[in-house]
Amino acid sequence: MNIFHHAIQIDEAKCVGCVHCMRVCPTEAIRIREGKAMIIQSRCIDCGQCMRACPAKAFYIKQNDLKMLQDYKYRIALFPAVMIGQFPDKISEEQIYQAMLALGFTHLMEVEQPIKILIDLTKEYLQETQVSKPCISAFCPAVVRLIQIKYPSLVDNIIPLKAPHDLAAHFILQSLMNQGVKKEEIGIFYITPCAAKISAVKSPVGDQPSVVDGIISMSDFYNKVRQLIPREEETETSSQRKHLTREGVLWSTSRGESSRFGNRAIAIDGIHSVVKFLDRLENDEVQGFDFLEMRACDQSCAGGILMTGNRFTTTERLEQRSKNYPSYREKELDKTLDKHKLTQCLLIDEIKPYNAFSLDDDITRAMEKMTKAQRIICFLPGIDCGACGSPNCQALAEDMVQGNAKMSDCIFLQQRWQHEARIGVEKAFLNLEKRWGEGRFNADCNKRGRRNEGF
Amino acid sequence: MIELRFILEGGDFDRAGTASSETKKILKQLNIDPRVIKHTVVALYEAEVNIAAHAYRGEVTITVSDHQIVAVLKDEGPGIADIKRAMLEGFSTASPKVREMGFGAGMGLPNMKKNADVLEVESTPGSGTTVKMIFDF
């Protein structure tokens, strides 16, 4: 089952099969096969933990080329406000905007500019009496996917409203088309802080396709912009930011949403904290809350996997910056825009659960497999070392009943079999090489993972 | 058929919830309807907390077959003198200490009744209580 687009890819040539990624994956989506990491697609939520943990930089993200800009007359850069936060203080907002324009864009749109619309809609939704509380924001696509595949009973708690980048895309599209621009002439490029947002654009939760035309990685973009920063502020670009608000600037940082909604709201950042919280929420152990902001990255989007700046200084710069902007309460929506139409574009029709952890679609067969796995577990050492290529003993047992692993993959079990003379030394070694690659265990001073390599 | 077993200690609120969490994980792997899982987990959690709050020790047995989940929680404890009364919303004998921890609203048993398809409570005052719940799917 591969229903989601995945942005994260593994470069096999670079992967050294070191199990770092497998250990940190919150959904046990990674296995090592023939010495290389592989992703179980149905379980991947694109949170980027693997990419962060990889010492060999073997994970990469598919993105579009800036050359694509040439295809459009109106070239729009959609980017989250955290982009600005990455730069050192001495580089001004004006300078950053000018450098972005110099890259070839005609319009710059911080995605949180029209945030008022989303705030109002969310507030209305929270007022409705029949909604499942606590309501969970759909802001972070990694969290939405996580709920879909692992917490199916909580999908109804997700607020069916799209994220700021969708809103901003429709907002600018509508503004330009109101001025008589044709749709084909407009190219919308989203500068993404993470892999999850890419997947959200390529395969949105609802059914309608996204209006974004291209995706550019924030890290590449940052480097290019950095090189084009002018010595001095030359032109005035503030008209490009005319809708920006204090709340908008802080939206993608931690508590950006939760501080706006509900009497009782919680903000959680970091995917492992999110997992723990959802576990408790699903048991009904947490009660009395109206709104949950949950973000996969530590320090929310300031800590996105494609962000260059330090996440703490990024957040601080945004806090300072927000003081220069008025509150959304003081902003009026552009009269020429059709608010109803924008609202329609923001609704998600249905968020479906996709349980990625069932052993079998058929209950009887699933039960047989589970019984078998429980028997297998008795033989495994419970050391959770990962040397079998599965993240822990339980996962290995499950992989076995699915036909994706063998008893002999457990190195301790093999050792015992040798001790009991049930398997030859030669055979045991061949088994190891099969899992980890031929020659993997030869002495080699240049092997990745040797001393002082930053592992 | 799958069988799971857990041991609970009276007064141990930290561990109350282990049986429901573990059971939940297993039920998801068995691809059981999320709604049934939710009912089971919620009712089981209440029953676990009751052992932590009111009894000395207990044993939980969960059996999953192809059409239902049966949960039996057998404890050694003071037992319940008047089960009918205990089933009423708001009835509670929880100690002040337990109340301080946020329990003792007298909603546990009613909540179990709401979530389980069958709820049977048997008790011998002075010796212990057995709670049996069935969830059909």
Ligand SMILES: Nc1ncnc2c1ncn2[C@@H]1O[C@H](COP(=O)(O)OP(=O)(O)OP(=O)(O)O)[C@@H](O)[C@H]1O
């Ligand atoms: N396992 C048990 N052993 C002894 N007494 C029990 C047990 N379970 C319930 N009771 C009795 O039944 C009463 C009602 O239980 P119920 O679970 O409905 O409410 P509670 O536990 O007091 O409060 P709440 O569940 O809302 O935190 C309890 O106060 C207690 O007197």
Ligand code: SF4
């Ligand atoms: S917290 Fe922000 S940057 Fe991180 S995965 Fe979620 S949306 Fe992306």
Ligand SMILES: [Mg+2]
């Ligand atoms: Mg109770």
